Amino acid sequence: MISKKYSFDFVSKYLWLFSLLLSSAAFAQSPFELADVLTEAGESHSYMAKEKDLEVPVTVIHGAESGPVLLLTAGIHGDEFPAILALQRLREEVDAKQLKGTLILVHLANLPGFHARRVALHPADNKNLNREFPGEKNGTPTEQLAEFFTREFISKMDFLIDMHSGSWNQQLLPHVYSPFVDSEELDELTFEFAKATGMQHIVMYGERPRDPANSISYPNTAMTRGKPGLTTEIGHLGQSDEAFVEATLELSRNALYFLDMLPGEPTPHPAPVIYDKLKSVVSPVDGLFTPRVEIGSVVEKGTIVGEVRDYFGNVVTELTSPINGTVMMINETPPVKAGESPVTIGIEQEV
Structure with a gap:
């Protein structure tokens, strides 16, 4: 269960997580299915999730015991590298037999953008994946990719962290976006999730639509479906420095501790700065x-x-x-x- 040291009422949080588990596909007794591929309990499985012309490198680490489904996604923008490298390391670090729940690692969401070295955009239609959700199954390549993530990934997870960094032209102060959609319980849980990452700078963000059919961004697609979805920004100038990679790993570990998926306590920043x-x-x-x-x-x-x-x-x-x-x-x-x-x-x- 979640540590009592957070301000969000412990009983409310426990009941919230329990209700998520009841609706989750992640029961340790059964295999976890993602993109028509099954992963057995207590096992880790890395593969290319495919549909038509779409390919997404993923790892499913399906715990030996039941728990939440945490989705960590790198490479929504293919030119943002620290999280891509961090999730490769996290794959080696997490032992499925010690894990409660299921960890989904999307190693590189926008594979065409990555290989085309495009700033934020998909080379086939020049669209920004993080502006096309919930997507369209028969739309442009970017719209199809957004629909695939909405249907196959967001529908099966309980918590999301969408991991970003600055492109070649951007220098960023590391921060996490804690979105809100005017749902008191969901917004509070999302804020506690943001604090638990350990990042000092937290931006409260409520500017996305509340309509699930017009969610626009990846995390907002989760939020409009009743699931906490954060965006992190670590790293800048298209670089992949070790410090950026390690900071991304640390917030990933904190998320796993916060959700009681691995033994350990999250370490929130001792002096968080909140931005309105x-x-x-x-x-x-x-x-x-x-x-x-x-x-x-x-x-x-x-x-x-x-x-x-x-x-x-x-x-x-x-x-x-x-x-x-x-x-x-x-x-x-x-x-x-x-x-x-x-x-x-x-x-x-x-x-």
Whole structure:
């Protein structure tokens, strides 16, 4: 059962998890089926989940005892590498015979985007997988992939972590999005799940639709179906540094401890910072962007966060923060178009 040290009422959480287990496909006495492939209790099975032209490398670790189904997904954007490497290590680390419940590892959700080296997009239709949920079975390749994940993965899991990092042009302050959909019990459990990851910076996020038929993003597809779904951002600039990989592994372990799937206690950050909103700083012109602040900088309204030069090197405009907050994202490469946001500011929750 979940540790009592979290603020969410222990009995309510236990009953919530128990109800999830009753509806889950993960009973240790029976094989776990995913994409027409069975994995026996107490076994780990890595394979290519296939349907028509779709291929997704997955590992199912089906525990010897019953418990929640946790889905960890890397590579929704194929150019974000730390989580891809971390889940390969987690596959070797988790022993199915010691696991309660079922752990699903999606090693690389957007395989075509990965091999095409595309920033966020699928090369076949230039669509962002994380904007096409719940998908369409007879749609474009990206829409088909979203529908496959909705039908085969989200329907069979109880908790989701969608693992991201910054693309080649983005520097990010590591953070986790804790979405809310105005369901008190679900939103509170999702927030406790976010804290349990151990990440310091937690962004409360309620901007996605509440309609399951128009869920848009992968985690919101889980949330609109009554299941906690987090997004983590660890790593940046298209890099796969060891520190980023290890941080992703650590949050994965914390998730398993939080759900009592492995013995151990999660280690929430001792000083979490909660953000109510993210505010974009928008460039009014095309040109070359140069940042004037760093990731994690605390800025006041009116602080110059960057400047845009024309193609001859003349400063055209200075970009200023519209609010007091913390710098969460910076575009570290020069190209910027009018209407694009090269800097994002997080607004800290008032205590």
